[in-house]
Amino acid sequence: MSVSKHGQTGRLCRLAAPHRVRALVVDDVEDNREVLSGLLERAGVEVTMASSGAVALQLIAQQIPDIIFMDVRMPVMDGLTAVRQLRERWPAEGVSGLYVKPKPALNRSIHHCRPGYGLCLT
Numbered sequence: 001m002s003v004s005k006h007g008q009t010g011r012l013c014r015l016a017a018p019h020r021v022r023a024l025v026v027d028d029v030e031d032n033r034e035v036l037s038g039l040l041e042r043a044g045v046e047v048t049m050a051s052s053g054a055v056a057l058q059l060i061a062q063q064i065p066d067i068i069f070m071d072v073r074m075p076v077m078d079g080l081t082a083v084r085q086l087r088e089r090w091p092a093e094g095v096s097g098l099y100v101k102p103k104p105a106l107n108r109s110i111h112h113c114r115p116g117y118g119l120c121l122t
Helices: 030-042 053-062 079-089 103-113
Strands: 002-005 008-011 022-026 046-050 067-070 096-100 119-121
Touching: 022 030, 022 053, 030 046, 046 053, 053 067, 053 079, 067 079
Parallel strands: 022 046, 022 067, 067 096, 096 119
Antiparallel strands: 002 008
């Protein structure tokens, strides 16, 4: 597998031992969860998946991940609500939220990058 960075193609590397990263991938679309999880697992990341913000909060209560990949638009509980609740319940944990959104919708929702997500990815 290769990734492109600034027009260059390189190999996707694995985490060096004994480094460990736990990620939570939250998306209501199963294919999206599977694709992102597969990429992360190839890099050596331990991945847990959730289909809604509500399920994500239940999983986080059991074990807080190092990074969260959160979709915004989901039934049951959307990503923005989940991130707000996450930051209210566990403010000292310093979990990074990663906002993933299709490019065509970016202009309408760029403001979502600020209220609780640590990084935006399109």
